Amino acid sequence: MLILPEDEKYLENATFDEIQVGDSASIERTLTMEDIKLFAIMSGDVNPAHLDEEYAEKSMFHKIIAHGMWGGALISTVLGAKYPGPGTIYLSQSLKFSRPVTLGDTITVKLTALSKDEESHRVKFECVCINQHDKAVIKGEAEVIAPTDKIRRQQVPLPKIRLADRYAGYQRLISMAEPLPAIRMGVVHPVKANSLHGAVHAAEAGLIEPVLIGSETKIRALAEQENLDISQYRLVNTEHSQEAAHKGVELVRQLELDSLMRGSLSLQEMMHAVVKSDTGLRTARQMSHVQVLDVPSYSRPLFFTDTALNINPSLNVKRDIVQNAIDLAKILGVEVPKVAIVSALETIDPILPTTLDAAALCKMAERRQITGGIIDGPLAFDNVISKDAAEAKDIDSEIAGEADIILVPNAEAGHLLAKQIELLADGQAANIVMGARVPIILPGRADSQLSQIASCAMAVLVAHHRLNNQQTV
Incomplete structure (x- = not known):
């Protein structure tokens, strides 16, 4: 009581x-x-x-x-x-x-x-x-x-009420991108309603100029069925989804596209074309997936990485994953991103390799092999989110309770953790792939239209940031 x-x-x-x-x-x-x-x-x-x-x-x-x-x-x-x-x-x-x-x-x-x-x-x-x-x-x-x-x-005690603007994070991203010119985005194989609606709505929001890549017959039939006007958009006809993925990558390499969005094809099929060593979109940096979650009970957006691409990353791959996330956070307005490397323990123990990786990554940051952020770990998840939990365990960390970026041990753990926050804590997610020649977004099949638009907004911000940097070099 x-x-x-x-x-x-x-x-x-x-x-x-x-x-x-x-x-x-x-x-x-x-x-x-x-x-x-x-x-x-x-x-x-x-x-x-x-x-x-x-x-x-x-x-x-x-x-x-x-x-x-x-x-x-x-x-x-x-x-x-x-x-x-x-x-x-x-x-x-x-x-x-x-x-x-x-x-x-x-x-x-x-x-x-x-x-x-x-x-x-x-x-x-x-x-x-x-x-x-x-x-x-x-x-x-x-x-x-x-x-x-x-x-x-x-007196009957009243419940504590926490007000949360459920879509504030999405609206913030969209507002940041709205003043910028629309980017050319290849939408790969949008033959199901959710993916085609996402592309059209992002175009109507002024964020993208979609290039629809896939079966022309299927796309036009779907547009008619869904009452969507796609007459003003370029449509590149392909026979099947695999060809659509390769065509999208080809158009990027020919400088006809500024970004890519996955439509109604599998993650593996999409990324197979993207990561090909001779014809893909690789750079010197390892590609990684960043999921940005706006959680009502947390004071700032949370960048989870990598929750999709790198299944069991090595230490060097984790270095790139962290750097990609820091770069993204800075583009989105986080001045000095705070990176928490999460594990099951807060101390370094050789029995748990993720704690050794955490220690090495912190030293890499000291040696400027990772730049632009503050890094600490290993930290258990409660210490990352709650300063009180860290103090209770006598953990002295400037990141505790104030983390911006969470580096998860592997994609499986990251996916499970992010989904739990989405479904149980009402987290609103947008996502992007960093480290490729252009920003790539990988909407989930259950993602809302607003989530897809917010992901497009991130792609706009990243694409223009890269363009501006190229212009100043």
Whole structure:
């Protein structure tokens, strides 16, 4: 059972006989954005004057304001929980709104008993809500039936609510990419609805100019079935998915494409064409997959790597995986990415090779074989996410609780961990392959349209970053 502070354990009312005309009670509240969002969720009132800062700036008040009935709800709070308190029956309420309540305003809600009716046990209250400048924002009257029996009840503890903007991470990526010119993206074998919708929606968002590579007959039939207009997009006809993958890579090598997106073909089939030593898209850096997760319970995006391509990477491959992730994080606005190398132990033990790799990677960073970030490990996952957990284990790490990048021991562990966070912690994922000649995105078959668009946004940011660097060299 939750133990409440002493002054919050019980609610006690004032009976009709105890109420005297002229008696008053008050509470004080400061308006936060969480208050506004909670009220909008509860009421369904999503008026942009309360939630959309850009819209609100152009309104008559030039800033976000509270819902009018937020103040009304505070009056109800006094009546039901404080004075008269439990047992009160709310009959009527008149309200006049004099001034807006804006973010940061502190409102004092004061109720004063005006009259009593002995026969009906009705009580009228004057209701005044005053801001921190001693200006009335709401005035009115309330009528209630006051309780006749004394009530003292233990207060029911309320659940803790954490507000999370479920798609904030996606929107941030899209907003970063929107000012940039669209890139030419080859969409390989988009013969199923999810992959074709993803390409078309990303094009409609102004992020990509899709080049649809695959069976023209199947793609056009699917577009007609899904009511998608693809008439303005280039379509490169191929007989089958394997040919589509090789054609996409060929078009990149011919500088006709800036990026690739996997459509309705397997990861193995797509990457087979990409990694071919003579005709693929290899660079001096090992390719690696980075999954970017926006997790409501964590303060920053989490970059998981490698969760798809390098099944059981060697130490040198891990070095490239870490460097790829650091480069991506910096492109996405993380000034000095913090990299946590996770393992089952926080200490180095030869029995567990991943702890030896962690130690070697940290030394590589000291010797500038890895640059641009701060690296620590081995660390157990709880130490990575929670500073309290690290302190409980006497682990002194500037990464604990503040990690940006998580290097997983292998792709199997990484895939399992990332999927658990997606499904159990409501993590929203976007993904990209780094280390190739161009950014490559590998949407999952169950990925949402917004996830695919966010992945395209990452590809836009990476492609333009590389182009700008080439121009400055």
